[in-house]
Amino acid sequence: MRGNDARMSDGLHVSGSAVGAVGEFAKDFAAVTAEVGKVVVGHRAVVEGIVTALFCGGHVLLEGVPGLGKTLLIRTLSQAVSLSFSRIQFTPDLMPADITGTSVLSESERADGQRVRKFEFQRGPIFAQMVLADEINRATPKTQSALLEAMAERSVTVGGVTHPLQQPFFVMATQNPLEQEGTYPLPEAQLDRFFFKLIVGYSGRAELMEILNRTTTNQQAVVVSVMDSATLLRHQAIVRDVPIADPIADYAVRLVLATQPAGETGAMAAGGGRGVFSTPMVDKYIRVGASPRAAQAMVLAAKCRALVAGRTYVATEDLRSVALDALRHRLILNFDAQAEGVTTDSVVQNLIDTLPVSAA
Numbered sequence: 001m002r003g004n005d006a007r008m009s010d011g012l013h014v015s016g017s018a019v020g021a022v023g024e025f026a027k028d029f030a031a032v033t034a035e036v037g038k039v040v041v042g043h044r045a046v047v048e049g050i051v052t053a054l055f056c057g058g059h060v061l062l063e064g065v066p067g068l069g070k071t072l073l074i075r076t077l078s079q080a081v082s083l084s085f086s087r088i089q090f091t092p093d094l095m096p097a098d099i100t101g102t103s104v105l106s107e108s109e110r111a112d113g114q115r116v117r118k119f120e121f122q123r124g125p126i127f128a129q130m131v132l133a134d135e136i137n138r139a140t141p142k143t144q145s146a147l148l149e150a151m152a153e154r155s156v157t158v159g160g161v162t163h164p165l166q167q168p169f170f171v172m173a174t175q176n177p178l179e180q181e182g183t184y185p186l187p188e189a190q191l192d193r194f195f196f197k198l199i200v201g202y203s204g205r206a207e208l209m210e211i212l213n214r215t216t217t218n219q220q221a222v223v224v225s226v227m228d229s230a231t232l233l234r235h236q237a238i239v240r241d242v243p244i245a246d247p248i249a250d251y252a253v254r255l256v257l258a259t260q261p262a263g264e265t266g267a268m269a270a271g272g273g274r275g276v277f278s279t280p281m282v283d284k285y286i287r288v289g290a291s292p293r294a295a296q297a298m299v300l301a302a303k304c305r306a307l308v309a310g311r312t313y314v315a316t317e318d319l320r321s322v323a324l325d326a327l328r329h330r331l332i333l334n335f336d337a338q339a340e341g342v343t344t345d346s347v348v349q350n351l352i353d354t355l356p357v358s359a360a
Contacts, residue, residue, distance in 0.1 A: 025235050025307045029055060031226040035080035038221040040073050041214065042207035049198045049325050050077065050172065052308075056300040057236045058195020059151050059171040061136075061186075061329060070174045070200060071132060078130040081232060082225035083168070086128030090139040096146035100124045100156045101163075121158060126150050129166055129229060133173035137183040144190055147171065151193040168232050188288075188332065195297050196322075197329035242303040244314040251357060252298045252319050258282065258351050259331055260289030281350045285337035290330040297326040316357050324348050 101124035
């Protein structure tokens with residue numbers, strides 16, 4: 001670097017202050033990840049995925065069997081980032097008002113002695129900066145839909161009055177993939193609101209031994225706040241300022257279009273000029289492909305990964321590294337896939353492996 005100007009490998013000019021912001025971004029990202037690592041053993045890819053979504057302003061759906069530390073993870077994250085935290089335990093009898101809050105009749109006395117009654121809004125647990133929706137698929141669709149406006153609009157409407165949520169606002173929902181009795185599958189509209197879907201697997205031998213050392217002794221990890229909400233909001237803005245070259249953005253577009261089977265896109269290809277990029281595996285096993293939100297999530301996450309790597313430009317590998325987390329929950333399998341045990345992960349991985357980096 002010379003003076004206040006640095007030339008990156010893609011020919012972009014970046015000011016000295018911007019380079020400093022990139023360094024601060026990467027430092028804070030690493031600090032938050034390290035603080036979570038004090039309590040959560042292993043699962044580094046999951047932790048980095050959650051922190052990536054947080055720095056991008058998105059929400060996360062976490063899937064894993066009970067006892068793997070999902071609740072502990074987000075509680076620790078709220079301490080590391082110094083955000084207000086709320087946990088909502090989803091059950092079949094949970095009502096929307098239990099999440100958003102409700103208006104209650106209150107009575108007060110005026111200076112002249114007259115009693116005055118009025119409705120006051122009592123905020124629900126959704127009014128926190130970091131919300132854990134635990135076992136979200138155990139609540140009815142009506143209750144699940146109470147999260148839709150909050151996740152998409154960052155506001156809650158009750159009784160015709162819209163109440164804005166404090167920023168930054170982050171929702172992490174968990175679900176158990178095993179116990180399906182008495183559960184309600186998340187509607188596609190809500191699944192699409194999640195920035196990432198992350199899978200939490202079992203711990204390995206060394207990790208399980210470390211878990212025992214931390215939880216069956218008097219050792220107590222102390223998590224310190226390494227970032228406040230104002231800094232997080234500044235980092236979220238920095239992510240959106242990262243430029244992305246048109247050929248790289250086009251790769252994200254083609255990757256999303258490739259998830260749409262030929263039957264879904266073919267009729268509109270001639271008029272819209274979109275083309276058909278799907279693979280034989282997509283045509284055979286996918287009923288409905290990903291929406292534009294998938295491309296938005298991939299690009300934002302790729303920008304975040306670039307900043308973490310100390311770059312102010314997005315590479316194709318950044319997109320490849322986040323594609324699976326951004327796409328797996330946005331594809332709807334058909335009957336053939338379900339009958340043959342094909343997963344959305346295998347379909348997405350096939351696309352990543354086969355889709356050309358450059359357009360023909």
